[in-house]
Amino acid sequence: MLDGMKDRKRPDPDAICKRALPVAGVAARTWLGRVDAWWAHGAAYAVRSAMRGTAALLLPVDCVCCRRPDAVLCAPCARAMRTACLRPRRVEHRAESLPLNHRNEPLPVVAAGAYEHELAAVILAFKNRQMPGLVGILVPPLARAVKSAIDTLVEPGAPVVLVPVPTRLQARNRRGYFPVGLLLRRLRRTRVLPDRVLVAGLVRYRATRQFTSAQKGKGRRARGAVRNSMCAGGGGLPARLAVLGARVLLVDDVLTTGSTLAEAKRVLAEAGLQVCGAVVLAATPAPDEKRGVRSTR
Ligand SMILES: [Zn+2]
Structure with a gap:
């Protein structure tokens, strides 16, 4: 069977994500399955390509990395981003505020790539320039x-829950969407x-306390204010998942200090869930390797 799987392996590293298919466990004949089948059809692809060409004439776009015209991410930049994200890496040593286990080891974090060059430019555009359409570019990395984290951090066969790290209401209202939620959907x-992997929003920010939005540029003391800012969501779902022995992987976009991951883990651990680690799109370089992070506008 393994040989058969090897035979079907595609040369394109992103091919697995280009075929939009329904949620595992949901019959292919649901409306979502039909929409996905229609979307992936060759004729629909040709129509979309033609529409993209027309749209480029009517509403000029340029590459979010190098400003080359006619594509939101030009082919050379897309290729460079794919290459930079081919091998997910462990990055917990870069974050100073991650929670420690009883052996004094930080919570394991797997990153798709480093927060620099093309990947940083695409994430910034996706989050801060109201470009949710970039979600398709960020899903393959x-x-x-996520696959690497499941393979290396979770016991084989155990149910896994991917939990997005929440965004503050203020930021969500400003953008009009929830970037990590969009990626996971x-x-x-x-x-x-x-099939054993589930996606569930089990953590949210408390509504009663006011916090300022971004952590960037704040001191260590201000980042400490993240503590007690979140609470469990999802009604009785965390308790039911805890009974099933589910393992949680937190998912976030960028790892900086790790304080938001620490707070999310605290909330889930109090709800009885076992958090095995976290997955991020990108990790900022460690203090001694801070170079090239903002090399692309
Ligand atoms: Zn480009």
Whole structure:
């Protein structure tokens, strides 16, 4: 059987994510399955390509990395980003505020790539320039990192829950969408995740306390304010998943200090869930390797 699987392996590293398929466990004949089948059809692809060409004439776009015209991410930049994200890597040593286990080891974190060059430019555009359409470009690197985390951090056969690290309401209102939620929704629709993997928003920010939005540029003391800012969501779902012995992998876009991951883990651990690690799209370089992070606008 393994040989058969090897035979079907595609040369394109992103091929697994290009076929949008329904959620695992949901019959292919649901409306979502039909929409996905229609979307993946060759004729629909040709129509979309033609429409993209027309749209480029009417509404000029340029590459989010190098500003080359006519594509939101030009072919050379897309290729460079794919190459940079081919091998997911462990990055917990870079974050100073990650929670430690009883052996004094930080929570394991797998990153799709480093927060620099093309990947940083695409993430910034996706998050801060109201370009949710970039989700399709970011899903393949995230899928690879999630698979790597499941393979290396979770016991074989155990149910896995991917929990997005929440965004503050203020940021969500400003953008009009929830970037990590959008990524996970798209990821769930691919065939890449095993059946035992579930996606659930089990953590949210408390509504009663006011926090400022971004952590960037804040001191260590200010980042400490993240503590007690979150609470469990999802009604009785965390308790039911805990009874099933589910293992949690937190999912976030960028790892900086790790304080938001620490807070999310605290909330889930209090709800009785076992958090095995986290997956991020990109990790900022360690203090001694801070170079090239903002090399692309
Ligand atoms: Zn470019």
